[in-house]
Amino acid sequence: xxxxxxxxxxxxxxxxxxxxxxxxxxxxxxxxxxxxxxxxxxxxxxxxxxxxxxxxxxxxxxxxxxxxxxxxxxxxxxxxxxxxxxxxxxxxxxxxxxxxxxxxxxxxxxxxxxxxxxxxxxxxxxxxxxxxxxxxxxxxxxxxxxxxxxxxxxxxxxxxxxxxxxxxxxxxxxxxxxxxxxxxxxxxxxxxxxxxxxxxxxxxxxxxxxxxxxxxxxxxxxxxxxxxxxxxxxxxxxxxxxxxxxxxxxxxxxxxxxxxxxxxxxxxxxxxxxxxxxxxxxxxxxxxxxxxxxxxxxxxxxxxxxxxxxxxxxxxxxxxxxxxxxxxxxxxxxxxxxxxxxxxxxxxxxxxxxxxxxxxxxxxxxxxxxxxxxxxxx
Numbered sequence: 001x002x003x004x005x006x007x008x009x010x011x012x013x014x015x016x017x018x019x020x021x022x023x024x025x026x027x028x029x030x031x032x033x034x035x036x037x038x039x040x041x042x043x044x045x046x047x048x049x050x051x052x053x054x055x056x057x058x059x060x061x062x063x064x065x066x067x068x069x070x071x072x073x074x075x076x077x078x079x080x081x082x083x084x085x086x087x088x089x090x091x092x093x094x095x096x097x098x099x100x101x102x103x104x105x106x107x108x109x110x111x112x113x114x115x116x117x118x119x120x121x122x123x124x125x126x127x128x129x130x131x132x133x134x135x136x137x138x139x140x141x142x143x144x145x146x147x148x149x150x151x152x153x154x155x156x157x158x159x160x161x162x163x164x165x166x167x168x169x170x171x172x173x174x175x176x177x178x179x180x181x182x183x184x185x186x187x188x189x190x191x192x193x194x195x196x197x198x199x200x201x202x203x204x205x206x207x208x209x210x211x212x213x214x215x216x217x218x219x220x221x222x223x224x225x226x227x228x229x230x231x232x233x234x235x236x237x238x239x240x241x242x243x244x245x246x247x248x249x250x251x252x253x254x255x256x257x258x259x260x261x262x263x264x265x266x267x268x269x270x271x272x273x274x275x276x277x278x279x280x281x282x283x284x285x286x287x288x289x290x291x292x293x294x295x296x297x298x299x300x301x302x303x304x305x306x307x308x309x310x311x312x313x314x315x316x317x318x319x320x321x322x323x324x325x326x327x328x329x330x331x332x333x334x335x336x337x338x339x340x341x342x343x344x345x346x347x348x349x350x351x352x353x354x355x356x357x358x359x360x361x362x363x364x365x366x367x368x369x370x371x372x373x374x375x376x377x378x
Contacts, residue, residue: 023174
């Protein structure tokens with residue numbers, strides 16, 4: 001019976017560690033296919049805690065020194081696991097979401113933003129800010145939206161927070177395979193940021209509706225959308241924003257968010273393009289050299305463009321495989337003299353616009369993990 005106390009103490013300590021180990025970036029944890037184990041532990045956490053707690057209460061108590069020492073260690077582990085290491089205790093949403101027009105905007109125009117347009121209304125969300133918050137909830141064009149960003153994957157996505165047509169609330173709960181993971185309030189299901197898929201829980205297999213975005217400099221977004229509103233910094237989190245000041249340029253040195261300046265390494269940058277279910281990855285270094293790439297993804301002709309600021313990019317579906325686009329002063333031309341802007345809008349009457357293709361800048365390890373069938377452009 002004396003052993004029962006120590007079984008309860010050790011059991012509680014190991015459980016609290018395991019409960020965060022599988023959903024936080026700890027050695028080896030993010031390279032396992034352990035989401036089902038993690039969700040099981042999270043779902044039944046109070047049962048495990050009650051079971052080991054009963055052992056502690058029912059067992060004969062050890063000498064006072066051992067008792068106090070055990071309680072101190074347990075309290076420390078519980079505090080670290082549930083408060084210091086809990087994702088939603090480390091990253092917070094803005095206390096106030098402030099949006100300004102281009103005249104009143106205070107964000108530097110060379111900053112990268114996730115730009116989104118819905119029904120003619122445009123907004124720009126600086127990566128420096130949403131990279132810390134991980135999610136920002138807003139309403140655009142009459143639709144609720146959730147703007148998300150994962151710095152460890154370098155993924156920016158915007159979704160409608162709708163589950164079966166009903167608006168849902170989400171909190172950051174951890175990560176899976178280095179990608180941010182959110183929990184919905186209604187069912188407690190876990191959702192992957194990289195593609196809006198529910199990967200554990202009652203809603204497993206469902207997807208949030210995705211809204212197309214562009215990753216561009218604020219200057220380029222304002223040029224394309226003169227009436228845009230721009231997210232401003234929340235003064236409460238200025239220190240957190242400052243810590244990400246070098247993130248956009250790849251100059252951070254931390255293991256999780258650094259950049260490998262070589263090609264096709266885990267932390268190398270790629271642009272992943274998705275069109276009608278087909279996926280292809282383009283090396284960022286190669287895109288920097290070529291500026292414009294006319295390619296095929298499956299049977300669809302796609303052109304990937306890097307603008308003159310060397311940071312903004314866009315992918316467009318060409319009208320036909322035979323159409324080849326070239327670029328001058330950030331306008332696109334084909335051999336027949338048709339001219340398009342970076343949004344694919346035709347400048348010639350009677351010539352249809354080009355459709356945008358979803359394109360994202362990511363770390364190579366992220367893109368290949370969540371798009372295992374991707375092709376590589378060579």
